[in-house]
Structure formats: structure tokens, C-alpha cells
Amino acid sequence: MPAPSSPAAEPIPPLDRLWLTEAIRLREEHAGPLDDAEANRLARAQGGALSELIQYRALWLARRDGLIEALRHWRQGAKLAGIVLVLLALITGAGLALAALGDGVRPVNVFWALGSLLGLNLLTLLGWLLGFLLAGDAGGALGRLWLWLSEKLARDARAAQLAPALLVVLEQRRLGRWLLGLGVHGLWLTAMASAVLTLLALLATRRYGFVWETTILGESTFINLTQSLGTLPALLGFSVPDIEQIRASGALQSGAEGARQSWAGWLIGVVLIYGLLPRLLLALFCHWHWRRGRAALGLDLQLPAYRLLRERLQPPSERLGISDAAPDRLPISTAGARLDGSEGxxxxxxxxxxxxxxxxxxxxxxxxxxxxxxxxxxxxxxxxxxxxxxxxxxxxxxxxxxxxxxxxxxxxxxxxxxxxxxxxxxxxxxxxxxxxxxxxxxxxxxxxxxxxxxxxxxxxxxxxxxx
Structure with a gap:
């Protein structure tokens, strides 16, 4: 078996060190103790706090058993899964824009188009908020899908304990909700950005007319709703149809050029403010919490497995010092008797x-x-x-x-x-x-x-x- 290099030879990020340490712990819980005599000896010689000794031991075992290579494979699988989900988000956003505007032959029902662009996004956002506040689940289905795809794309049997170990590490400070939340909002941010870009491309290359239609609602309802939704976009310079343009758009034959541009600016502004901006702010919020909590991660030394390791990595004679008087005569051993550390x-x-x-x-x-x-x-x-x-x-x-x-x-x-x-x-x-x-x-x-x-x-x- 090739000699594993020292854990200090390859700098490993703190999160990965904790991750691999937990993976070794879970592996020993499921498969029994590993052959760790050499790892323990090297860790004791390294010295330091118990947490550092446990991590040193785990990294040595992980390198010996190929778990560090499995972690690289898992990360590659996670990146591939992320790329797949990003592509799915781009296609989803473009599809929403195409479905909202159509082919330009028929006038666009502005509120039907707005519902197509924002409806699914707002429903999933509401579901995320309810899960965050009530169940403590900030990842939702997309987060779990990403973890599942990461494990499948890794294609490494040694990576079986990596996903559970990552969740154990992130549960310490409930960081899982922030990491998965960051992924969810990042994907929806990508989808909304794709939708806005597709809207701009379609509006720049096709001639669309905008109308509103109703059977049971009055004209004043649409006027108030349009102006209310356009208040925030107007602060950023997006156009908002005036009352006459809104009234005129109630007729299917209406096609004034000024009204077309006002409705186009209003639609893009509303999608940016109520679709893209909330996801951007929530993604930044989750990212801030994730970075702050990641810096405070550590091992839970109260776990039974780590309490047992204390006796092997910090024996009582080392932790408590000399407690008995020295014997009159020490036993003699020929093996290593002449070594004092100066031999080359x-x-x-x-x-x-x-x-x-x-x-x-x-x-x-x-x-x-x-x-x-x-x-x-x-x-x-x-x-x-x-x-x-x-x-x-x-x-x-x-x-x-x-x-x-x-x-x-x-x-x-x-x-x-x-x-x-x-x-x-x-x-x-x-x-x-x-x-x-x-x-x-x-x-x-x-x-x-x-x-x-x-x-x-x-x-x-x-x-x-x-x-």
C-alpha cells in the first residue's frame, strides 16, 4: 500500500477537514473501528488540542482509504449537478417568457402574462418561507434534488458517507438551511434573469400589443392594480402606462405605439422588482449567514465516538502528568535503546x-x-x-x-x-x-x-x- 502523505502536506480547507472527520466517524459507526494504530501514533506526535488530533487522525485515515479522492469525485458530481440545475433554470426562465408573450400574432393579456412569469416563482417563494419559519427546511425539493444528483454523478462507492456527513456538519449551526437556501434562491435568480433577458430579446425583435380582458371586474380595478404594481418600478425609471393608456388597452383593437412601449417597460420592471429582486436579496441574505456560520463550525467533542478517541489520542498519562513515584530501576529493552533523536x-x-x-x-x-x-x-x-x-x-x-x-x-x-x-x-x-x-x-x-x-x-x- 502506498504511504499516505502527511495531512499537512496538502492544505485542506477547514470545512473539508470537518466533513472528512465526520465521514470517518459515520463509517466507523456503520462498519466498526478502523485500523488506526499508525494514525493515532502520528496524531499524538503531532500534538495540539483534542479537536486537532481527531481531525489529523481522520485525515490520515481518509487519505489512506481513498476518501479524499472520493470527496473530489463528490465535488465534481456536485458541480455537474449544479450545472444541470442551472441549465434547467435557464430553460425554465426562457420558457416562462416565451409562454407569456407568445408569437406576437395575438395581443398579450398583460395580467395573464404577469401571472405566467411570476406565479410559479411567488408560489415557490411562499413555500420556502413557510418551510423556513415552520419546519426549519430552507432547501426544499431543489436542495434535496441537488444532493441526490451530486451523489449519483459522483459514481464512487467510497462517497456513500459523504452526503450524510455533510448534513451532520451543517446541522451544528443549522447551516444546511442557509446553504440549500442559497442554492434555491440562486437557481430562481438565474431563472428570473433568463426570463428578463428573453423578454428583452422578444420585445426588441417582435411587435406586441398589450390588452387586459375581464368579464366580472371593472375598469377601475385594472387601473389601480397596474398603477400599484408600477409604483416601485417607476422609482427605478421604468415606464408605467397612464390612465388613458390603461383604459385604451381594454379594447382588443388598441395598438397605440406609446401604449406598447409603456406596457413593455411596465412588464419588465414588475418582473425585475417582484420576481428577480426578492430572490437576489434572499440569496445574499443566505450567503451572509452561510459565511458567518461556516467560520464558527467545529467538532462536537461530546459525541460518544470522540469521547472514546480522547483516551487513545490523549492518554491519561499525557493529560494528567506523573502521578506515581519513579521505580528504583527501569526495565531495559534492546529495541530502540540507543535512539535519542540525533541519529541520521x-x-x-x-x-x-x-x-x-x-x-x-x-x-x-x-x-x-x-x-x-x-x-x-x-x-x-x-x-x-x-x-x-x-x-x-x-x-x-x-x-x-x-x-x-x-x-x-x-x-x-x-x-x-x-x-x-x-x-x-x-x-x-x-x-x-x-x-x-x-x-x-x-x-x-x-x-x-x-x-x-x-x-x-x-x-x-x-x-x-x-x-
């Missing part, structure tokens, strides 16, 4: 039997980290190498043993603690033959780890950095 080159062996002489004669600049035989020795050496990573590390193995997964995982973990690493496949003692098939198994396994290996002692390379 280190040689370590894994599970050698008594027939293999150890240590070889080493140059003074090469430190002997001993033979790793048990879990405690491995943990202690890994902690030391993490704190003081050497420039070069040689790992001696006995190729008479089988390259089991545990040994290969340890070799990979040790190699990631040094700038350069090599594996020394030691020759068997005199008089013993080496199984060629087993040696080939070792070489294939080490090639899979992308680690250089040799049957010759790498002492010259350890001392000088070259052969």
Missing part, C-alpha cells in the same frame, strides 16, 4: 532468531535500534521514530520466514517514519539453504510496498547515503 541513519531488525548474528559491525554514524520481537518494542520504536524521524532507515528481515501481512504492515509503517527506507533480506547462516519461492514472495510483497530491497547489507548506504 538507523538499522532495525524484525523477529530474528538466535542463528542470525546481531548486530552487525556498524559505522559510528549508524544507530542500532535492536530487534523487534513484541508489540511493546514496536510501539516504543515507532513513537521514537515518529518524534525523531531519521534520514535513512534500513529494515533487516529474515527471508526464511513467510512475509505475513502483520510483518509487511510493520515494515510499511516503519518506512513511513524515515525520509528514505530500504529492506535488507538477510542471507541465511552458513550451511542453510534459502527457499527461492519464499524469497520471490518477499520481493513481490516489497515491490507492492514500493520499497527498495537487497540481499546485501546496506551499511554503506546508511553511512553515506549512496552505494
Amino acid at each position: 541513519a538507523v538499522l532495525v531488525a524484525i523477529e530474528l532468531d538466535q542463528s542470525q548474528p546481531w548486530p552487525p559491525k556498524l559505522p559510528g554514524t549508524v544507530a542500532d535500534a535492536g530487534v523487534l520481537d513484541d508489540r511493546e518494542q514496536r510501539r516504543r520504536l515507532l513513537d521514537q521514530l515518529t518524534r525523531f524521524p531519521p534520514q535513512r532507515l534500513a529494515i533487516a528481515c529474515d527471508p526464511r520466514r513467510s512475509p505475513d501481512r502483520g510483518t509487511l504492515a510493520l515494515i510499511g509503517e516503519l518506512s513511513r517514519c524515515a525520509a528514505q527506507s530500504r529492506v535488507w533480506l538477510m542471507q541465511p547462516p552458513a550451511g542453510e539453504a534459502l527457499d527461492c519461492d519464499r524469497l520471490q514472495d518477499w520481493k513481490r510483497a516489497l515491490d507492492g510496498l514500493t520499497l527498495p530491497h537487497s540481499s546485501s547489507a546496506p551499511l554503506t548506504w546508511l553511512e553515506h547515503g549512496h552505494d
Whole structure:
């Protein structure tokens, strides 16, 4: 398995860090604890507050398991879904304008056209406000459609936990309502802008007549309604038909040029003020809340999963300090006993039997980290190498043993603690033959780890950095 790079190597935005951390938490809740020994060790060596340690651990696991790549795929899917919805909004807006004005053969019923242009927009806006105030749902169907399309277009099985994790992060400060609200109002803003541009194009290239028709309402009703709706657009310079023009438009044969232009300006102004402007203001409002709340996001450290991680990332001995008196004599361990952080080159062996002489004669600049035989020795050496990573590390193995997964995982973990690493496949003692098939198994396994290996002692390379 290729070595995951340090989370600090690639700057990841704070929101993405929280997002990936929650995705790892949800994954562990559903599939059980992950193999996180190395991630925990690196996080402890990194130091910092518990929240930072948890995020460091999660990013290391996410990079190892391909979740960061899955996040990129999810973002690509989200962008594609956004493009699809924007195109749908553009087509919807243009369709509303075409349906409102028609082909120019028949006069345009101004209030029927206005209802076509603004009716659906105002109904959905009312639904959004009711959902926002009563149910706390600011995304509506469009927001949920975007999330669903994002997941489908990502086409990555590893992204299954990303959408739920994003919602968990956004629920902290109810940011989901602002993000989805921003998307909804942005789409309707796009649709209304498309409708206005289509109106301008049609009015500039076709000759339309405008009328109002009624059976049960009086002329004064249309006069008052037209002037009331035109009050705000008039403040921005849009034309409003006068009383005589409104009265004249009640006749189907009316086609005065001045009345045509007044009605066209009034229609565009009303659509801008009552269709486009509210969506623009609400989109800016949601965006302001989104930016303000995003800066205050953090991990909920009271979650059970994070309380359990506290014991592994901040053990009591580290958080509480020394609580017992020092013993008269400390236990002696050969593994890592000589390492003090000043070594540039280190040689370590894994599970050698008594027939293999150890240590070889080493140059003074090469430190002997001993033979790793048990879990405690491995943990202690890994902690030391993490704190003081050497420039070069040689790992001696006995190729008479089988390259089991545990040994290969340890070799990979040790190699990631040094700038350069090599594996020394030691020759068997005199008089013993080496199984060629087993040696080939070792070489294939080490090639899979992308680690250089040799049957010759790498002492010259350890001392000088070259052969």
C-alpha cells in the first residue's frame, strides 16, 4: 500500500477537514473501528488540542482509504449537478417568457402574462418561507434534488458517507438551511434573469400589443392594480402606462405605439422588482449567514465516538502528568535503546532468531535500534521514530520466514517514519539453504510496498547515503 502523505502536506480547507472527520466517524459507526494504530501514533506526535488530533487522525485515515479522492469525485458530481440545475433554470426562465408573450400574432393579456412569469416563482417563494419559519427546511425539493444528483454523478462507492456527513456538519449551526437556501434562491435568480433577458430579446425583435380582458371586474380595478404594481418600478425609471393608456388597452383593437412601449417597460420592471429582486436579496441574505456560520463550525467533542478517541489520542498519562513515584530501576529493552533523536541513519531488525548474528559491525554514524520481537518494542520504536524521524532507515528481515501481512504492515509503517527506507533480506547462516519461492514472495510483497530491497547489507548506504 502506498504511504499516505502527511495531512499537512496538502492544505485542506477547514470545512473539508470537518466533513472528512465526520465521514470517518459515520463509517466507523456503520462498519466498526478502523485500523488506526499508525494514525493515532502520528496524531499524538503531532500534538495540539483534542479537536486537532481527531481531525489529523481522520485525515490520515481518509487519505489512506481513498476518501479524499472520493470527496473530489463528490465535488465534481456536485458541480455537474449544479450545472444541470442551472441549465434547467435557464430553460425554465426562457420558457416562462416565451409562454407569456407568445408569437406576437395575438395581443398579450398583460395580467395573464404577469401571472405566467411570476406565479410559479411567488408560489415557490411562499413555500420556502413557510418551510423556513415552520419546519426549519430552507432547501426544499431543489436542495434535496441537488444532493441526490451530486451523489449519483459522483459514481464512487467510497462517497456513500459523504452526503450524510455533510448534513451532520451543517446541522451544528443549522447551516444546511442557509446553504440549500442559497442554492434555491440562486437557481430562481438565474431563472428570473433568463426570463428578463428573453423578454428583452422578444420585445426588441417582435411587435406586441398589450390588452387586459375581464368579464366580472371593472375598469377601475385594472387601473389601480397596474398603477400599484408600477409604483416601485417607476422609482427605478421604468415606464408605467397612464390612465388613458390603461383604459385604451381594454379594447382588443388598441395598438397605440406609446401604449406598447409603456406596457413593455411596465412588464419588465414588475418582473425585475417582484420576481428577480426578492430572490437576489434572499440569496445574499443566505450567503451572509452561510459565511458567518461556516467560520464558527467545529467538532462536537461530546459525541460518544470522540469521547472514546480522547483516551487513545490523549492518554491519561499525557493529560494528567506523573502521578506515581519513579521505580528504583527501569526495565531495559534492546529495541530502540540507543535512539535519542540525533541519529541520521538507523538499522532495525524484525523477529530474528538466535542463528542470525546481531548486530552487525556498524559505522559510528549508524544507530542500532535492536530487534523487534513484541508489540511493546514496536510501539516504543515507532513513537521514537515518529518524534525523531531519521534520514535513512534500513529494515533487516529474515527471508526464511513467510512475509505475513502483520510483518509487511510493520515494515510499511516503519518506512513511513524515515525520509528514505530500504529492506535488507538477510542471507541465511552458513550451511542453510534459502527457499527461492519464499524469497520471490518477499520481493513481490516489497515491490507492492514500493520499497527498495537487497540481499546485501546496506551499511554503506546508511553511512553515506549512496552505494
